[in-house]
Amino acid sequence: MNDKSKTIAVIILVALLAGGGAYSITKLNLTSPSSENSPVQDNTAEEDEKVVTSVEDVTKIDNQQIKNINGSEVELENGTKFKVSDPTKILCKMGDVISGYDEEKKSFVCTGENKETKQPETRYIYQPPIRDSILGDLLLYRFFTGNTFLNNNGYTSYRSNDNSIRTTTYRGNNGSEIKTSPISKPTITKPTSSSSKKSSSSSSSKSSGNSGHGGGFGSSTSSSS
Numbered sequence: 537m538n539d540k541s542k543t544i545a546v547i548i549l550v551a552l553l554a555g556g557g558a559y560s561i562t563k564l565n566l567t568s569p570s571s572e573n574s575p576v577q578d579n580t581a582e583e584d585e586k587v588v589t590s591v592e593d594v595t596k597i598d599n600q601q602i603k604n605i606n607g608s609e610v611e612l613e614n615g616t617k618f619k620v621s622d623p624t625k626i627l628c629k630m631g632d633v634i635s636g637y638d639e640e641k642k643s644f645v646c647t648g649e650n651k652e653t654k655q656p657e658t659r660y661i662y663q664p665p666i667r668d669s670i671l672g673d674l675l676l677y678r679f680f681t682g683n684t685f686l687n688n689n690g691y692t693s694y695r696s697n698d699n700s701i702r703t704t705t706y707r708g709n710n711g712s713e714i715k716t717s718p719i720s721k722p723t724i725t726k727p728t729s730s731s732s733k734k735s736s737s738s739s740s741s742k743s744s745g746n747s748g749h750g751g752g753f754g755s756s757t758s759s760s761s
Contacts, residue, residue: 579710584724587691591706591714591722593682596675599695599702600718601633602646610661614718618675625662632659633702635695637683 579587600612608623612634620626628634628646635647643660650657665680666672686693690709695702703717711727 579708579712584712586685587689587706587708587712587714588722588724590682590685591716593678594686595704595716595718595722597644597679598634598636598683599704599716602628602630605630616675618673620661620663620676622662625660627659628661629659634661636693637679 596614596616597612597618600614600616602610603613604611605626605628608619608621608626609617610620610626610628611617625643628644629648632646632648634644636645637643638645638660641660641662642664643662646659646661648657648659649655663676666677667680669677686706691706691714694705694707696705697703701717701719703715706714706716708714713725714722715725716722
């Protein structure tokens, strides 16, 4: 084979290899899953129940007004009570509303009014998360467990004080919303594109914990250990 024939053979071989590589890449691109085109999966009935139960557990403390403080024990408007680890770090006052939990400060956040200036004021109750229901307060344990579940599953809370009614709406990544208040049970609303429930309906859970009448969850009780 002369030099000219060898050159032509090399060119043909390179072209074939390049074409095969491009074909392989195209096949990979066609078969690879695209996260942008993946549909948002709707919750199952069991998942919805877990979300609603978690919202109920959180609402037993969150968005509740403080009715009384006795040493390390805090009593809420719904009748429930819980004990914190250090009573000297309860800076919230009777009449304050618990408006969330600050992870960095490891404290419940309370909003109230400064009696002198009549301006809103933020105060705190220091309470690190409880990881064991046996060693800690059951109500606090259920709060932290429910709050962690909602955070880990993409539910974000939004507060509203329309007409002096305190409501909190938890919105999930799948478009569902759970709305609750200190005087009503959580109601879940499905996105309009959902293949299951599409309208707001009251959802009950099989929570085994006790809670107060103010939150619409049963009779008044203390859950402190």
